[in-house]
Amino acid sequence: MRIxxxxxxxxxxxxxxxxxxxxxxxxxxxxxxxxxxPISGINGWYQYHCIEKSFEFGFLVGEDMLKLHEACKSEDPxxxxxxxxxxxxxxxxxxxGWRIDSFRFHIPTLMRILDxxxxxxxxxxxxxxxxxxxxxxxxxxLKPVESKNFNEVFERSIRIADDCLRMxxxxxxxxxxxxxxxxxxxxxxxxxYVLSVAPAKVAVIDGEDFRRAIDVISSQPWxxxxxxxxxxxxxxxxxxxxPKDNSFAYDVTSFLIRDV
Numbered sequence: 001m002r003i004x005x006x007x008x009x010x011x012x013x014x015x016x017x018x019x020x021x022x023x024x025x026x027x028x029x030x031x032x033x034x035x036x037x038p039i040s041g042i043n044g045w046y047q048y049h050c051i052e053k054s055f056e057f058g059f060l061v062g063e064d065m066l067k068l069h070e071a072c073k074s075e076d077p078x079x080x081x082x083x084x085x086x087x088x089x090x091x092x093x094x095x096x097g098w099r100i101d102s103f104r105f106h107i108p109t110l111m112r113i114l115d116x117x118x119x120x121x122x123x124x125x126x127x128x129x130x131x132x133x134x135x136x137x138x139x140x141x142l143k144p145v146e147s148k149n150f151n152e153v154f155e156r157s158i159r160i161a162d163d164c165l166r167m168x169x170x171x172x173x174x175x176x177x178x179x180x181x182x183x184x185x186x187x188x189x190x191x192x193y194v195l196s197v198a199p200a201k202v203a204v205i206d207g208e209d210f211r212r213a214i215d216v217i218s219s220q221p222w223x224x225x226x227x228x229x230x231x232x233x234x235x236x237x238x239x240x241x242x243p244k245d246n247s248f249a250y251d252v253t254s255f256l257i258r259d260v
Contacts, residue, residue, distance in 0.1 A: 003256065004191040004207075006177040006226045008198040014241070016064045018197050019176050020071040021249035022256075026172050029253070033072050034170035037065040037082045038161035039177075039184040039222075043106060044089045044131065051087075051134065058141055060085040060112035064176060076168060083161040085112045086154075089135070092128040108150045109135065110142070113157045114164065117144035158222070162187035182214065182229050183221035189214055193256055196226050196235070200243075202252055203235035 003022070007013025019035065026033045040062030042050045047063055054060045057078075065082030068074075074081065088106035093099075107123045119139060124132060147153050165175065165187045175191065177184045194205040213229050214221045237255055241248045 001172045001193075001256070002175065002191040002207075003172065004175045004177065004183065004188055004194045004210075006182050006194065006196055007180050008196060008226050008230070010180045012199070013180065013197045014199055015176055015197050016067055017246075018195060018202060018241070018249070018252075019064075019174050020067055021246040022195075022253055023068065023071040023174055024246070025249045025253045026257075027071075027073065029257075031257075032171040033174070034074060034076055034168045034172075035068040035072055035081060035174045035176065036165045036168050036188075037062065037068060037176045037178075038084060038165055038188060039157075039181075040065055040082055040085045041178055042085065042087055044087045044109065044135075045106075051138065055138065055141065059115075060087060060110060060117065060142070068174070068176065079112075079114055080164045080167055083114050083164040084154075084157045087111070089123070089127055089131050091123075091126040095126045110138075110144065111150075111153060111157070112142075113153070113160055117142040118147050118153050119144040120148065120150055121146045122148055158185050161185050177226075180225050180227065181222050182224040182226045183210075186221065189221055193236075195252070196230060200241050202239045202241055202248070203230065204237045204239075204252070204255060205229070205233055205235055209233055 005015050005019045007015045023033050042062050044051050050063050062085045087110040089109050090106050108120050109123045111118045162185045175188050183189050189211050191207040194210045196203040213233050218224045239248050239252050
């Protein structure tokens with residue numbers, strides 16, 4: 001079985017909380033579980049602990065992939081589980097003329113695609129001095145190639161992420177999307193169920209219905225929001241999620257494996 005978890009909101013939908021809870025319950029029930037976080041994005045300022053972890057591991061890691069890896073007690077290679085990791089940083093407001101709109105838009109600076117790293121060289125020119133010094137130290141470890149085109153690199157990374165997802169073979173594989181993207185890659189569409197998550201709510205969608213909806217909306221699933229899918233599909237079932245209580249995961253899991 002393969003389950004995709006996506007979020008209704010751009011931030012803090014609760015995808016990882018639901019994913020780790022489901023994985024933990026499945027392990028309790030004796031299932032061999034694995035996960036994929038094909039595409040991850042981290043903010044090097046607000047999630048600086050991920051930068052520290054990247055120094056420790058010697059490659060870029062994301063916060064969610066580490067939590068999911070631990071929930072699975074996984075022995076799969078972490079780079080395969082979390083194939084693509086992008087890091088953004090805030091620009092130096094003084095360097096961009098104190099333009100607040102630009103300051104809010106954090107800039108892509110680094111990316112890992114499986115074993116390879118890329119640095120977007122133009123972004124280094126407008127990083128704050130303190131962050132630039134840290135990034136330069138990280139670059140000595142990562143030894144990245146340079147690029148000026150984030151979109152081109154990202155589109156190339158989709159194929160590699162899908163290749164890695166196909167390598168993950170378990171009784172149940174949980175695939176987590178990012179932001180409010182309905183589906184992070186092409187291969188991620190091929191699931192039995194989709195769990196669409198918002199604060200205090202989980203909606204279960206049939207996998208085949210989900211694929212049909214995506215095909216109608218766009219040829220690139222990562223350009224389709226979860227909201228767009230829920231506007232045209234009726235969930236099979238919905239579950240209420242209490243705060244700081246993963247008891248809901250037993251009910252959701254029981255529904256998903258009822259025919260197993």
